[in-house]
Amino acid sequence: MAGNPTPDRIEPPADGTPRRRRALILVENLSVPFDRRVWQESTALRDNGWEVHVICPKGTKRDTESYMLLDGVHIHRYPLRPATGGPLGYVREYGLALWHTLRLARRVGPVDVVHACNPPDLLFLIARRLQRRGARFVYDQHDLVPELYLSRFGRGQDLLYRAVCLLERLTYRAADVVIATNESYRQAAVLRGGKRPEDVFVVRSAPAVERFRQVPPEPELKKGKPHLLCYLGVMGPQDGVDYALRALARLRDELGRTDWHAVFIGAGDTFDAMTALARELGLGDLVEFTGRIPDADLLRYLSTADVCLSPDPSNPLNDVSTMNKVLEYMAMGRPIVSFDLKEARVSAGDAAVYAPANDEGEFAKLIARLLDDPEERRVMGEIGLARVTGPLSWERSVTHLLAAYEAAYAKPPRRGRRARG
Template structure:
């Protein structure tokens, strides 16, 4: 089968910043199907990284870069606001551009004789014309409705609260209408899937959780630093920024009281100014973008995931478990994962409890060994990308069979 893949950015391999979900699922699909990628591109460096990856050429037959939207006009902005459109919608701000991208999708489907459109993330869904006679599926990763609801609970100030509330109303409308345009809506956790199901009755949904590249993220105990605490992620992403600030300001000082030599390493691209400022604190290190996150994980005595809001399955948790690291995390951090407190991870939501569990692991090798061993066993048995790819393939075949059945009945 020939599949057109629509993406909001160059898919990230395991070596690149960002979620590797799209690339790895496409890699699994490419074993049986031919894939054509139509994507935006945030940077030439990111595009070159994909081209330099030897596996990428085997995944996508062609890669075409979409043009960025034109400059904003005053009238376009007012028309957009009048319709209370989501920030990523282009049909009111740039109607000609919007129609042009839709035409390009249609042209590629016809030229390549595509039998399926695979859309990555909600913002790209706007470019699939319902009148195009090609079945389409969309992978939301996370429900933006769930994310907005959680952000709303942590927001102070009426202006920001109102802005997020209006955003929530629009996102709920968009996610609730997906069943009319897509034969399948994919999420990466059952929590997100439940929200989507509640927004629209009769919508066809499936949970396909994130996996981990266990050939890339493998245990390496040769360089463990007894006092090194590590947190990874794209630090320009608001939930990661909040988590880094929360840990550095409210948890790490409590750890230093008992472990004066402890170090907190914030590892990841695009740190905001507020995250960069944390590097001035005693024992806190902010790396910015790194070529390879694995050496930092290898050296970590404890991996922490202090997320307070967000949704979906956290790739960072899976990568740390694959590298056999003990983990202390908030309850929200393991949403959608088959993990339990004191089995694969230690859970804590309050600063002092979180600090105590980190300090405990820094001085308890038996518990470290037990948790890390259980975590590695869990990802090996349940979270391989091959298994996730098989689940997606099965879901796609169900969509295609359902379409064929409707066509036979219509004859």
């Protein structure tokens, strides 16, 4: 859909009809609707009577319009250059994002709920301004930023670490309600955030099953090999693509297996470094990097894949985080090899096999085991699909999302008073 001219201000109905309750969702990490979780939340709220506005950055090749009304959701976007140069680069990025977010929030006007999605834990500054005008603040904690800092930069508990801990505490304190992506995050909100358990709601990320549908497999994608291995997701420092590549090198060198072709789908900060590592390991003929691809091509690869890889290493963030790629593999009925992480087991259960944390040799052995056992692969795929269409489905998460909004809306507005935890 083409973009529309950016309105100077979104005005209430002029005919005297009662206006719908208005939600303003703030996200800095990704553009919308590319951010699937935020888009699912937006459309669920729209379907339940809310007028939804989203403020987010522009994408690079998609989501480039400054304003568009997409499927009934108002999307306001601003230009943003991703951070470079370590932590100080993020300080520059976040400062610019806050300025643009405040500018666009003024244009949207009064709202009933402001819904801020981290990272970063700075959007509470915008939320507090809107609280003083009667809005309630829903904090949607996508990442535990202190753990993200430790896992991404390896600088230990230095001054910047203490700063991100402080910002997280201030965000918890300002929030009327917290949305957590899993029980581990919920425990963090209660224990270190001081939130009342009844004010913290688990809204799990779940793939839209209508998007992830089986299509006929295409053997030619295996490049003449009997088996296809797939990785889908972001390629950042904490995502473990390097672990997967080293495991594949061991699968070839120590187990003598070259009966596979592997495709890595996605992009990110370490994409160039990972393609270089594949060449360094001599995997050029066995491994393919596609970058980001259209959904139609994604379904072709996943429908053809024999085994899918979730190589996120054990670290303070990954141990307690839910990996979207795991749920997406399950939605496609694919068996998974993962490292043994707490929330990976919660999500996948018996749809995955688990190597000891960060053990690349065992990861390689589990790949070989699944390649040799098509019946085990079939059963694991069926288990995963049943979980993601049942207890882990988005429909169940929508119920919790709406409950969180009702709990926030029922609270008295804070207006000018100080936020309390």
